[in-house]
Amino acid sequence: MRSKFRKLQGPPKAAKHGKTLARLVVVLAAFCLAPVLYAQQSSSDDTETISPVPILSAGLAYNSFFQGGTQHVHPLVSPVVLIPLGQNWLVESRDTFEIDLAPDPVTGNYKGALQKEVDYLQLDYIASPYMTVTVGRFLTPFGIFNERLYPVWIRDLQTDPLILPIATGPSGAGTGAMLRGGFDAKPGIEINYAAYFSTTSTDTPLDSQRMAGMRAGIFLPGPRLEFGGSFQHLLQDDRSNAFGFHAAWQPSALPFDIRAEYARSHTGSGYWVESAYRLSQAPMWHSALKHVQVVGRMQQYFTGVVPDDNLPPVNTHMFEFGLNYYFRDDLRFVSSYGRQFAPQTNMNVWNVGLTYRFALPVGHGDIR
Amino acid sequence: MKSWRIAFLGLLLLPEGFLAAQNQTQIASNNEPASTAKPAVVQSDEDALRAEGEKRFHANCGRCHQAPHKFPPRMMATIVRHMRVRATITDEDMRVILHYMTQ
Numbered sequence: 090m091r092s093k094f095r096k097l098q099g100p101p102k103a104a105k106h107g108k109t110l111a112r113l114v115v116v117l118a119a120f121c122l123a124p125v126l127y128a129q130q131s132s133s134d135d136t137e138t139i140s141p142v143p144i145l146s147a148g149l150a151y152n153s154f155f156q157g158g159t160q161h162v163h164p165l166v167s168p169v170v171l172i173p174l175g176q177n178w179l180v181e182s183r184d185t186f187e188i189d190l191a192p193d194p195v196t197g198n199y200k201g202a203l204q205k206e207v208d209y210l211q212l213d214y215i216a217s218p219y220m221t222v223t224v225g226r227f228l229t230p231f232g233i234f235n236e237r238l239y240p241v242w243i244r245d246l247q248t249d250p251l252i253l254p255i256a257t258g259p260s261g262a263g264t265g266a267m268l269r270g271g272f273d274a275k276p277g278i279e280i281n282y283a284a285y286f287s288t289t290s291t292d293t294p295l296d297s298q299r300m301a302g303m304r305a306g307i308f309l310p311g312p313r314l315e316f317g318g319s320f321q322h323l324l325q326d327d328r329s330n331a332f333g334f335h336a337a338w339q340p341s342a343l344p345f346d347i348r349a350e351y352a353r354s355h356t357g358s359g360y361w362v363e364s365a366y367r368l369s370q371a372p373m374w375h376s377a378l379k380h381v382q383v384v385g386r387m388q389q390y391f392t393g394v395v396p397d398d399n400l401p402p403v404n405t406h407m408f409e410f411g412l413n414y415y416f417r418d419d420l421r422f423v424s425s426y427g428r429q430f431a432p433q434t435n436m437n438v439w440n441v442g443l444t445y446r447f448a449l450p451v452g453h454g455d456i457r
Numbered sequence: 458m459k460s461w462r463i464a465f466l467g468l469l470l471l472p473e474g475f476l477a478a479q480n481q482t483q484i485a486s487n488n489e490p491a492s493t494a495k496p497a498v499v500q501s502d503e504d505a506l507r508a509e510g511e512k513r514f515h516a517n518c519g520r521c522h523q524a525p526h527k528f529p530p531r532m533m534a535t536i537v538r539h540m541r542v543r544a545t546i547t548d549e550d551m552r553v554i555l556h557y558m559t560q
Binding site: 139140141142143144171173179181213215218219221223233236237238242243269270271272273279281282283306308310313315337339341346367415418419448450 | 523
């Protein structure tokens with residue numbers, strides 16, 4: 090359906106817009122880099138004396154979901170490779186290998202196919218203290234969940250927010266170029282931004298959509314408050330727009346955080362609000378409770394004018410409560426209960442599992 | 458159709474004006490002679506830098522995940538560079554956090 094739509098009205102305009110955007114990105118990059126190149130050469134100091142070493146890391150998870158009375162076993166491995174080159178370059182990639190094992194309705198045996206995805210495979214050039222140029226396949230910087238909270242060892246609840254596919258699509262990634270960075274606007278106020286252009290790719294597992302967009306945010310390190318907005322314009326199909334807002338707060342006095350996102354596009358709209366509290370300040374049973382984290386999430390999704398297979402077919406809202414136990418900072422037991430409300434399809438969603446993450450140096454590095 | 462491009466352009470160019478000015482300030486401060494400081498002052502500065510590093514470490518890393526334990530310095534250099542890109546951490550935060558995490 091989508092490819093037919095693209096054939097009917099896509100190519101001539103898309104090619105024209107693609108060239109214009111490509112020129113725009115090149116000109117902007119050259120313009121933006123010029124004033125800071127001199128400073129970059131001059132500000133090289135002893136903070137860069139440690140030679141970085143390549144790293145192999147991975148997030149692993151073994152989850153068991155009970156969704157509407159059906160059990161799904163979901164093992165996942167997500168290796169991350171980081172290869173620093175010189176002082177200003179970084180090659181980074183993350184792949185995901187996962188299987189959703191569910192009982193066969195006839196035999197009762199658990200079956201599932203291995204799903205492979207290249208989440209990102211990108212080359213970063215730290216062009217200045219304020220800007221990094223990225224080319225390749227990158228996570229779509231729309232909101233904060235897809236780029237920063239998605240890894241299984243980071244997320245507090247193992248289920249995805251309902252609105253996650255809005256503007257990020259099924260793959261959550263784009264293929265093209267991106268400018269991004271962060272800087273101090275003034276003491277106590279940091280601004281971060283990302284602007285990107287992605288081209289169409291239909292090759293699994295590198296699929297992506299033709300789109301351009303940006304995200305900008307403000308972070309106040311004092312109160313640890315962050316908020317921002319995202320915008321995306323689809324350069325294929327119906328050339329629709331999507332926008333969203335995000336906010337996060339981690340008060341320094343409490344091991345507590347609250348995060349929220351709102352997103353809207355032609356495929357639907359919705360929000361999620363999630364809060365987590367680590368019981369490290371509990372007055373009793375401190376040695377045991379300091380490892381425990383309590384999580385809650387509330388979310389709603391409203392259908393849009395264009396149906397999307399990756400989004401719920403009807404208006405849906407859901408609440409979830411989770412309990413996580415950190416054996417170490419890289420190994421934890423996760424559990425949650427959620428109730429999903431949708432016309433004629435109310436159901437419970439249970440989850441228990443383990444998540445683990447490791448990081449190993451690869452090869453040699455030296456102190457210069 | 459053009460409006461979003463203008464917004465795109467504006468977002469990118471907005472920071473550049475005062476960033477160039479900030480560069481000059483940073484260069485000037487980097488060039489200030491450190492050798493004139495007395496050892497006690499240097500120690501005090503080191504403590505302050507470490508405290509600032511810890512503060513920024515928790516503020517920045519805690520935005521997304523539980524603060525991890527320290528890795529060897531060469532690994533930390535890579536991880537901090539990765540997080541600088543991933544979480545759009547500022548250059549100054551990256552340097553202070555790297556200093557703190559490699560002490």
